[in-house]
Amino acid sequence: EIPVANCTRAHEVEINGDWLFIGNPIAAKVLIYSLSDLAPNQNFKGPNGATPKTILESTSSEPEWFGSSLHCSGTHLFVGVEDGRVFNSGEWLSCGYVNVYELVSDTWTHTHNRQLTPWDLSGYQGDSSYGTEEADIKFGSSVFHKGDYVVVGAPFAYTTDYDRKEGAIYIFKLTTTSWNYVYKIEYNENFVGNLDDINEVGSFE
Numbered sequence: 001e002i003p004v005a006n007c008t009r010a011h012e013v014e015i016n017g018d019w020l021f022i023g024n025p026i027a028a029k030v031l032i033y034s035l036s037d038l039a040p041n042q043n044f045k046g047p048n049g050a051t052p053k054t055i056l057e058s059t060s061s062e063p064e065w066f067g068s069s070l071h072c073s074g075t076h077l078f079v080g081v082e083d084g085r086v087f088n089s090g091e092w093l094s095c096g097y098v099n100v101y102e103l104v105s106d107t108w109t110h111t112h113n114r115q116l117t118p119w120d121l122s123g124y125q126g127d128s129s130y131g132t133e134e135a136d137i138k139f140g141s142s143v144f145h146k147g148d149y150v151v152v153g154a155p156f157a158y159t160t161d162y163d164r165k166e167g168a169i170y171i172f173k174l175t176t177t178s179w180n181y182v183y184k185i186e187y188n189e190n191f192v193g194n195l196d197d198i199n200e201v202g203s204f205e
Helices: none
Strands: 012-016 019-024 029-034 054-057 066-073 076-081 086-088 091-093 097-104 107-109 142-146 149-154 168-175 178-186 199-202
Touching: 012 066, 019 066, 029 066, 054 107, 066 142, 076 142
Parallel strands: none
Antiparallel strands: 012 019, 019 029, 029 054, 066 076, 076 097, 086 091, 097 107, 142 149, 149 168, 168 178, 178 199
């Protein structure tokens, strides 16, 4: 039995072992509960609402949609920030990113400033009316981790020649203590199920 009731603005919900994660991107927070601390039919609001064991919050003053996606696997928690801003080549890009947290001594910690970002930002063209380059590819709208690999979705990513937003999947690999970009899969307008029709960028082991 999952003791969840009256949970407001729960955009994303993830359960892993004894941990319950609730993403609330409107408030730019991820609430983390221990299931063993919750009662059946536990309320999550009001004076008798459950108290989170940990609250992860965005450090940005901008509305970045922190917690737009969540995935927990083992001792790693991945939090998508699909409108997050990334500083690249002197410009802020609203392309999105993924924060990586690790369970250390019963606490979810953002260690080593681990953050996954698109590798190919330099090709995006800016819009001067915003005073920033607006990549707006929604990197981090979905995320999945298994083994040494993390897959991050960017549904509005540009094609390699930057003329169309067709979406892409970015793949990262854990090497010692760093998550390194290794592969990108792009949509091809001729794709009908044959992997040979997917554009591959980078290398994959």
